[in-house]
Amino acid sequence: MAVTKQLARISVEYLADCRQSASESPDGDPHWDPQPADVLDLDWAPILLERACELAGLDDVHLNALRQATDGDSAIDLGFLNTHPHAIGPFGPAPTALSAAQAAHVSELLVHMNMPAILAALPADDTQTASLIGYGADKIAGDPRKYLLKHFNALREFYLEASQRHLLIVLWWD
Known part of the structure; x- marks a missing residue:
């Protein structure tokens, strides 16, 4: 099985419940199980998207938004999601997150990216x-x-819905 980039849209309350479960559980189980409709598997696309945007000369503001959308931020402590035997991302760096406000900001910038035009700037030959x-x-x-x-x-679309529902985003490699 390949290791791929995963994202989950969750509420602040759900994250708090997971944190509390991890602290109360003898083995640190956070009972992490986001709804399948709120999980996105990006496969290995993040680095490829970033590289395509760099090649097409995407401006720094939008390129940084794309990076933040796929890398997250370490400001929210998610250490409890990264402890054995219940680590959600045992094959990569520690999980990261974006607050609901950060997710809304990233969503706003992603909406304004013209990906067909960016991809059209690449050679026609596959x-x-x-x-x-x-x-x-x-x-x-x-x-x-x-x-x-x-x-x-x-x-x-994932970020747009997170923004509309005021959800935060958790990111990890699995």
């Missing part, structure tokens, strides 16, 4: 595009632009 992007883009079956557009659209 092999050449994959070679320029690097990071395993040559392993994508089919058109790498379609793969990136699909994952970007999913990310943008």
Whole structure:
């Protein structure tokens, strides 16, 4: 099984409940189980999206928003989600999060990104595009632009709904 980037939309209350469960449980179990509709698997798209945007010359404000959308922030303490044997991201760095306000800000910037135009700036040849992007883009079956557009659209919609529902985002590799 491949390790992929995961995101979950959750409420502050749900995070507090998980924190409390972890502190009260003898083995630190936070009872982390977000609703499937509020979880997004971005596969390996984050670094590929970032690289495609860099190649297309995306401005720093929007590029940083994309990075924040896929990297999170370490300001919210999620150490209780990263303890054995219940770690949600045992194969990567510690989980990160964005507050509801941060998620809303990122959502606003993602909505204004014209990903079809960004992807159109890449070479028309799939092999050449994959070679320029690097990071395993040559392993994508089919058109790498379609793969990136699909994952970007999913990310943008995920953040838009989080913003509308005033939810925070937790990110991890699993």
